[in-house]
Amino acid sequence: MAKSSEESPSRRTFMTVVIGLISAIVGVAVTVPILGVVLSPLFKKRDIVWIELGSTSDLQKIAPLTPKFVPVYFRVKEGWSVNTLPRQVVVVKDINGNFYFFSNQCTHLGCPLHWIPARQKFLCPCHGGMFNVLGKVVGGPPPRPLYEWVHKIEKDTVFIQNKFLNNPKERGI
Ligand code: FES
Structure with a gap:
């Protein structure tokens, strides 16, 4: 009759493989959710936020059909960082x-x-696109009128969102 020590190498090998497989499965089960939590901000869309543009009384002072360029700065969360987007x-x-x-x-x-x-007219220096004061294309290659920012007026204040009207993408700009 063979000694049990003569059978043990194959049995030991089998057990080693089984334990290795179980360890690998447990490792993957633990690691994947952690990686998901750590990496998910990278795949998140840019936040959509509101910022104050100014008072309606100030806007009333703008001359008709005379565009006024107003710089704005959206503070948005992107991935792990908070960035300032000048627009x-x-x-x-x-x-x-x-x-x-x-x-x-x-x-x-x-x-x-x-x-x-x-x-x-608004003139595009890149390829000669032209828009009239109300944003309609009047020349060049642009395929559509000017984008309009989502906005709202509350009390005497205008707020702007970092998103365009009629933009199907639910993502900050
Ligand atoms: S980018 Fe304005 S016309 Fe091409």
Whole structure:
């Protein structure tokens, strides 16, 4: 009859493999959730926040059909950090006193627009895109009118969100 010590190497090998497999499964089960918690901020969308643009009484002082470029700074959480996003709001008052809050970003490839008073147009320096004062495309390659910032008026204050109207993406800009 063979001694038990002669059977033990294969049995020991088997046990080692089983214990190794169990250790690996437990390791993965513990590590994956931790990695998920640690890495998930990297895949999160940019926050959407409100900031104060100014008082309505100040905006009323803007001359009709004369764009006013207002710099704004959105403080948003992105991943693990909080960043400041400098943006421009182009405020336009029409002849009926309605306000528009445009982005200064060209809708072709995103270059910053300049207002040319002599031509009463926004001009894109990149490929010659042109928009009228109410944001409609009047020349060049831009495929759509100017983007408008989501905004709201509470009491006497205008608030702007880092998001465009009619933007299907639920993501901060
Ligand atoms: S980016 Fe403005 S026309 Fe191309």
